[in-house]
Amino acid sequence: MAESAQRPLASEKFRNPLVTAKGEARATVALAALRTLWVNTGTLCNITCRHCYIESSPRNDALAYLSAAELDPFLEEIAREALPVTEIGFTGGEPFLNRELPAMLAAVLGRGFRALVLTNAMKPMRNHAAALLALRAAHGEHLTLRVSLDHYDPAIHDAERQEGSFVQALEGLAWLAARGFRVHVAGRAGFGGEGEAAMRAGFARLFARHGIPIDAEDPVALMLFPEMDAAVDVPEITTACWGILKKSPDSLMCASARMVVKRRGAARPAVLACTLLxxxxxxxxxxxxxxxxxxxxxxxxxxxxxxxxxxAACSR
Structure with missing residues (x-):
């Protein structure tokens, strides 16, 4: 992170896993304890967003649908090794496009884990209404659905996702809330050019208007994620940064989480460092x-x- 008069070009950064472009020791993060396991159910999505970090779309199947049978060995490994995992998160793409998602949720919840599903709450989710209601009845608040609403203003949300998507997502969120599901919302901190306080106030008005029991001041119940653009010039993180920033490496996602994916054409799933890469x-x-x-x-x-x-962090 430290800068000097001779600042490296952005193109020279993030090339060597051991040292930065300035020759300083690159920071690493050890796995302190595996507490959250993420499952990417596949990159296919029912919509195409303008700035999707994983490039999900109705055509992108770079990450194939993961099956319940392929997830099971990882659940068995957690049990066999007594790993301290408490939560299994499901992301995509749109997870509800994977027809085996209800079976995976049943397996996870049946083993006593909390389950978190990241969804746009549109038609694919509603297609699984009966299975969701059964899971809710059996497992209560161990199941959380985090609905993507980029902004409380429909026009700003729709400009990112697609026209009419805000109304559908809000209807899905209200449907979940009315039926007693534990719901959270994920927004985008950079949208609308507002500060965080204004964003949270706008979401609070939206939730109150539609009777959605989410505390907009709670940073977990309403997560506002920073924007991600790999082309933007950012400082590299050195071992000295922990002290400069007064930040512990244990606070990062990769200190407590991993993600399972199935690459298109691969014989078996692989485990990645985090959800973002x-x-x-x-x-x-x-x-x-x-x-x-x-x-x-x-x-x-x-x-x-x-x-x-x-x-930022993707889990609780």
Missing amino acids: PYDPQFELGATLAEAARPVPLNHPHCAKFCVLGG
Whole structure:
């Protein structure tokens, strides 16, 4: 992170996992304890957003649908090794496009884990209404659905996603809330050019108007994520940054989480360092949770801007 009069070009940064462009020791993050396991259900989505970090769309199947049978060995490994995992998160793409999502949720919840699903709450989710209601009845608040609403203003949300998507997402969120599901919302901090306080106030008005029981001041119930753009010039994170920033590496996602994916054409799933870097091969850590327990060099702009400097985390 330290800068000097001879500042490196952005193109020279994030090349070497061990040292920065200035020759300083790059920061790494050790896995302190695996507490959250993320599952990417596949990159296919029912809509195409303008700035999707994972490039999900109705045509992108770079990450194939993961099956319940493929998830099971990881759940078995957690049990066998007594790993301290408490939560399994499901992301995509749109997870509800994967027809095996209800079976995966049943397996996870049946083993006593909390489950978190990231969804746009549109038609694919409503297609699983009966299965969702059954899971809600059986497992109560162990199941949380986090609905993506980029902004409380429909026009700003729709400009990112597609016309009419705000109304559909809000209807899905209200449907969940009315039926007693535990719901959270994910917004985008940079949208609308407002500060965080104004964003939270706008969402509070929206939730109150529609009877949605979410505390907009709660940073977990309403997560406002910083924008991610790998082309933006950001400082590299050195070992000295922890002291300069007064930040612990244990606070980063990769200190407590990993993600399972199934690449298109691959014989078996792989385990990645985090949810944000699904395509960069240097963040593919192995085929088992044990293999993926090694330290992660912060060798990507997202590591710096989103996690260290932005302070974001995808779980609770």
